[in-house]
Amino acid sequence: MDRAQAKEILSLYRPWAPDQDDPELAQALELAKRDPELAHWLAEHCALQEALRAKFSEAAVPEGLMEQIISERKAHLMRGRRRNAVLAAAVAIALFVLIGVMNHHPQPPEDKGFSDFRHQMAATVLRSYPKMDLETADLAQIRQFLVRTQAHGDYILPKGLQAATPTGCATLNWQGHRVAMICFNSGKSAASTVPDLFLFVVNRSALADAPNTGSKEVVPIVSLETASWSQGDKTYVLGGFGNEDFLRQYF
Numbered sequence: 001m002d003r004a005q006a007k008e009i010l011s012l013y014r015p016w017a018p019d020q021d022d023p024e025l026a027q028a029l030e031l032a033k034r035d036p037e038l039a040h041w042l043a044e045h046c047a048l049q050e051a052l053r054a055k056f057s058e059a060a061v062p063e064g065l066m067e068q069i070i071s072e073r074k075a076h077l078m079r080g081r082r083r084n085a086v087l088a089a090a091v092a093i094a095l096f097v098l099i100g101v102m103n104h105h106p107q108p109p110e111d112k113g114f115s116d117f118r119h120q121m122a123a124t125v126l127r128s129y130p131k132m133d134l135e136t137a138d139l140a141q142i143r144q145f146l147v148r149t150q151a152h153g154d155y156i157l158p159k160g161l162q163a164a165t166p167t168g169c170a171t172l173n174w175q176g177h178r179v180a181m182i183c184f185n186s187g188k189s190a191a192s193t194v195p196d197l198f199l200f201v202v203n204r205s206a207l208a209d210a211p212n213t214g215s216k217e218v219v220p221i222v223s224l225e226t227a228s229w230s231q232g233d234k235t236y237v238l239g240g241f242g243n244e245d246f247l248r249q250y251f
Helices: 003-010 023-034 036-058 065-078 081-103 114-126 139-148 244-248
Strands: 165-174 177-185 197-203 217-221 224-231 234-240
Touching: 003 023, 003 036, 023 036, 036 114, 114 165, 114 177, 114 197, 114 217, 114 224, 114 234, 139 165, 139 177, 217 244, 224 244, 234 244
Parallel strands: none
Antiparallel strands: 165 177, 177 197, 197 234, 217 224, 224 234
């Protein structure tokens, strides 16, 4: 399966209702984990589907709609033209909602929960990978930069991740809280400067329901596998383009 075939299959994918029994869909999702370009496309596709779903759920049912439908149904039995009018109105409403979604992306309410933080960090990688504030393979320089910018330079790096090659770091903002993003290359790709592992660090106090110390939760978000834990006063999210077995090598 190539990228074009995968896109054709994934165009029918809905993140809230995946068809686990479809082998072609499973194959396409697996390809997205290995193909960054396809992963970005899939993230945008899922974001649009979620936006459409949210917009339709927000649409209020017009007062008296049920009575109108019943009335129109009775009239339809007498004259077929009435049905065409109802269908035209339904199409017009659907187009109106769709145009509204495309022109105004709904903004979710502020959420200081950990799940929202994890999804926002994953989206940072999947949708619009940011330019690094510092590009270097020297971990000492990365730590010094984060200390200097007061962006969690005292982070504790998992032993497994120490074997990966650093590619750089950036400082991000999440609801007024500073977040450190440290990027690594696992070595599975020939391009040693292209990261496929991403460690996010934030103050534990910034999250309403941060993970417990000592526990690690592994959750896939679209094509990015994530692992999360807390240690000391920090909470960590590690994301990687690969399956769970691939990610477990690094935490």
